[in-house]
Amino acid sequence: MSMFKWDVVEPAPGEPVAPSQRLPWGKTIGVGAQHVVAMFGATFVFPLVMGLDPNLAIMFSGICTILFLLITANKVPSYLGTSASFVAGVAAIRAQGGDSADVTGSIMVSGLVLLAVGVLVHFGGSGLIHTILPPAVTGAVVMLIGFNLAPVVAGIYWPQDQWVAxxxxxxxxxxxxxLPGFWARIAVLLALVFGYLISWLFDGIFGPINSVLGGATEATxxxxxxxxxxxxxxxxxxxSGQLSDGVDVVHGPSFSMTFILLVLPGVIALIAENTGHVKAVAEMTGDDLDxxxxxxxGADGFATALxxxxxxxxxxxxxxxxxxxxxxxxxxxxxxxxxGAVAILLGLCPKFGAIVNATPGGVLGGITVVLYGMIGLVGAKxxxxxxxxxxxxxxxxGLAGGIIAGIGGVTLEITxxxxxxxxxxGTIMVIVYFHIVNRGSRGNTETGAHEVTKAL
Incomplete structure (x- = not known):
């Protein structure tokens, strides 16, 4: 049977619609649009805070979602939005003078590494991953990724407009x-709209603000x-156009081993996210998706690299x-x-992307102070x-030293x-220290890494 043939159903209220089924096209389009709204806020916020183009991000989120469905043979329903797992590494790259080409080159390598992991899991099973990255280690790495972002909020976004933030x-x-149900799940999007309106009202009531815009050195x-x-x-x-650092919106990657090592820990978070997603979908649908x-x-790795x-x-x-x-x-x-098709169309509307790019810094400060904290706390989860x-x-x-080194920004000069x-x-110390002291029977190496919730 063709992979693109779905059985049309009209289920009674509360009855599920399986991955191999679909509602009539009118209702299917409505549900698809709802998925776009759900991912919208976080998918646009994270490119902004990484200094990348949100229009390009949403266009590729649509392309990559379709690729993911094809690679998984339409068995794993999923939307691929922008990952938060690399935000801290990107902030570190830019703090060391790297530009957007360095950022995308480093992330591209991470995507290829994740693709290789996917191939290994496909042919060898997931046991090796759970042995190397048990929940104790995965949680620690996710925690230090999230909490490492605290200075970004405090030093860049929040000061631009503390009250709006x-x-x-x-x-x-x-x-x-x-808020009830679906409205709570799109809290990031609602916060963007709310912050925009508050900023507009403050402009009318209080006039211009004197603060340091992102990327500037003096208050204006x-x-x-x-x-x-x-x-x-x-x-x-x-x-099209140029990013704030002068690099073209559409550009080729640049590679630096120093910068690559800064974002590679994000691969661990992506492994946990994808593992948790597949398990969650399997539990909801009742299908064996192992x-x-x-x-x-591997599909997520390929999508990230592409x-x-x-x-x-x-x-x-x-x-x-x-x-x-x-x-x-x-x-x-x-x-x-x-x-995916709706996201591609939105990505082809530059005016839409310009509205997102105009998001006030104070609004990003308010959103990221919550989102970054959530990323860190998912490690505890x-x-x-x-x-x-x-x-x-x-x-x-075994985990303590690596967490503090990662969050505190400790540096080891090698050459x-x-x-x-x-x-x-921090990630290297967490993994190495844990396995040095773990004797098998003493360590807690239960499998089952759970999904890393990037947003709400």
Missing amino acids: LLTATFMVCAAVL DHDRVSWTGVKAADWIGFP PYMGRAI SSAFGGSPTTTYAENIGVMGATKVYSTAAYYVA IWVENGVDFGNPVNMV DDFSLSGIAL
């Missing part, structure tokens, strides 16, 4: 917890919301879209093809869900031209 963060926290008077670029942007066209675990991991090769953002499976599937019980891969025992010194002592620091050094 505080109001946006407060709104996002309340929306994520207090400026409006919080400036749509000069929006007015100049075309309605239809391929992503044979497709390697395909899913996107980065053209200057796009890294990709990953999205927890927001699992939430949509859980709420609607529609697991049809047809809906994800629709979502992995520990809790897998019953990691910190009464066991293997877990307590005059090469050093390890921050996340790269």
Whole structure:
């Protein structure tokens, strides 16, 4: 049977729609559009904070979603949005003078490494991954990735407009917890809209603000919301122009071993994310998806490498879209093809991207202070869900040094031209220390790495 033939069903309320089934096309398009809305906020926020183009990011998110579905033979419904796992590494690259080509080159290598891991898992099973990266280690790496971003919020985004940042963060926290159902899952998008409106109102009430814009060195008077670029942007066209560091939006990668090591720890988070996603979908649909675990991991790696090769953002499976599937019980891969097509069309609207690029720094400050904290706390979530025992010194002592080295930005000078620091050094210390002291029977190496929730 053709991979693109779905059985058309009209289920009773509460009955599921399997990946191999679909609703009538009108309803399928509606569900697909809902998936786009669910991933929208985080998929645009993370390219902005990495200094990449959000239009290119959403266009490639659509392309990569379709590729993921093809590689997994339409067995694993998933949307590939922008990954947060590389944000801290990207911040470190830029802090060391790297530009956007260095960023995308380093992420591209990470994508190829993830692709290789996927191939190994496909042919050899997932046991090796769980042995090397048990939940104790995975949780520690995810934690140091998230918490390593705290200085980015405090030093770049929050100071641009502290009151807008505080109001946006407060709104996002309340929306994520207090709003019902689907509205809570799109709290990032709602916070973007809320922050935009607050910034516009503050411009009208208080006038321009004096602060240091991202990338600038001196404070200037400026409006919080400036749509000069929006007015100049075309309605239809391929992503183009230059990024804030002067690199073209669509550009080729540049490679540096020092920078590559800064983002490689993100691969560990992506392995956990994809493993958790496949397990979550299998639990919801009742299908045995273990044979497709390697395909899913490899597909995400290929998608990340492909996107980065053209200057796009890294990709990953999205927890927001699992939430949509859980709420609607529609697991049809047809809906994800629709979502991918809608995302590609949005990416071909430069004016739409210009609106996102005009997001005030204070709004990003409010959103990222919550999102980055959530990334870090998901590390703790992995520990809790897998019953990691910190009464066991293997877990307590084996992980401690690496976490502090990663979060604190400790540097190890190896040669005059090469050093390890921050996340790269912390990840190596976590893995090495854990396995040095782990004697098998003493360590907690239960399998089952869970999904890393990047946003709400």
